[in-house]
Amino acid sequence: MLKRKTELKTPTSGTSAELSVRYRLIEAASRLFCRYGINAVGVDAVIAEAGTAKASLYKNFGSKEGLVEAVLVHEGQAWREWFLGALLEGDAPAREKLHRIFPLLRAWFSDERFYGCPFINAVGEHDKDDARLRELTIAHKKVILASIAALAAEAGLPAPENVAHQLGLLIDGAIIAAMVTRDPGAADLGASMSRLLLGEPAAVH
Amino acid sequence: MLKRKTELKTPTSGTSAELSVRYRLIEAASRLFCRYGINAVGVDAVIAEAGTAKASLYKNFGSKEGLVEAVLVHEGQAWREWFLGALLEGDAPAREKLHRIFPLLRAWFSDERFYGCPFINAVGEHDKDDARLRELTIAHKKVILASIAALAAEAGLPAPENVAHQLGLLIDGAIIAAMVTRDPGAADLGASMSRLLLGEPAAVH
DNA sequence: TATCAGACAGACCGTTCTGTCTCTTTTGTC
DNA sequence: GACAAAAGAGACAGAACGGTCTGTCTGATA
Helix, strand or coil: CCCCCCCCCCCCCCCHHHHHHHHHHHHHHHHHHHHHCCCCCCHHHHHHHHCCCHHHHHHHHCCHHHHHHHHHHHHHHHHHHHHHHHHHCCCCCHHHHHCCHHHHHHHHHHCCCCCCCHHHHHHHCCCCCCHHHHHHHHHHHHHHHHHHHHHHHHCCCCCHHHHHHHHHHHHHHHHHHHHHHCCCCHHHHHHHHHHHHCCCCCCCC | CCCCCCCCCCCCCCCHHHHHHHHHHHHHHHHHHHHHCCCCCCHHHHHHHHCCCHHHHHHHHCCHHHHHHHHHHHHHHHHHHHHHHHHHCCCCCHHHHHCCHHHHHHHHHHCCCCCCCHHHHHHHCCCCCCHHHHHHHHHHHHHHHHHHHHHHHHCCCCCHHHHHHHHHHHHHHHHHHHHHHCCCCHHHHHHHHHHHHCCCCCCCC
């Protein structure tokens, strides 16, 4: 997921050694969950990948479900740092920044370890009447859409909230298409539609 | 999934009693897989839901994986029959038919048993480097996009193939948004973008 | 009535699952 | 070097997994 190797220091707890184990577990679980699916990966596989003891997993996360949530929170944080960082960087006009969205996604899709959106995949393989994962996903998307809406407002677009939701639809659609086809070109389809949405004449047709 | 109760008669095999068991298993597995996720549902749960013997499952499908594929094939067929049937019905202008897409999706999203797209969810919870499920998904989408592209061509739109792919992106995005938020209104966002794409002035902004 | 195919019921097998436990080794600090 | 805390290694329990097998019942055919 184009993860930056931020040696995260959560302010919440513990010694540096404990954090290191926690970090290794999250990283290992993230790799395996994203590629193979959460339910298809057992805790034994996670601790083998992380090189830790099983007790360390349960000491840090309480249960596999706790680990899953921690992975999603961490992945979401890392992804937003990368994406929003690159999106908002510099002092280009807001409209120009909006046009960065799909080239950025294309870079993500081109990563050999791109396996779709961990949040979407997690929701898809769990009970859909359970609100927990869906709420985590909504919270993640809300942060992203808020930044996009701010850009849309700054660009003077009418109904910036609505534009952000429309772009969100395109983003999700591109993620799915890229996951299924393994073709990063799905981002270009989104780009052409976003040009249409943002008022530039479409270059495609 | 708004499934019509077509008492399917596959031309391939067997007595009517055998088909009935096969049908019950597919229906039961479909319900459980869609709601809870494939890997979260065991074969014991499937046979309990279907009211069949475990031997009947393995006689008809060989393995759980065989059942999964049969479920996807059947779900895809039923969904396309419903969706394309309603999309192409009557002799309205092609452009008008294209505008049916998202109201149709809204009806699907409003079903209490809407749990997202079974294909997308299946891909998400299995090994992404395994091509089997991804190819099934691509085949399913290809049929749909071909019908949409034909409509786009009939409507005289330039680059109908491209329009179909763009609409496909919107469809997938709407499905994901509806699954995560459980709000059928995700379809309306798609509708507003499709108006933009099809050349009508957007009513939204 | 005898037969036979198909389905149900469920015991059973080996494996794998999550989660707990004990014991040993490492590590950081005085 | 001594000592306490953390972490590794892995046995273990109980449940659930996918899959196989043996029987019993039923309903149609002859």
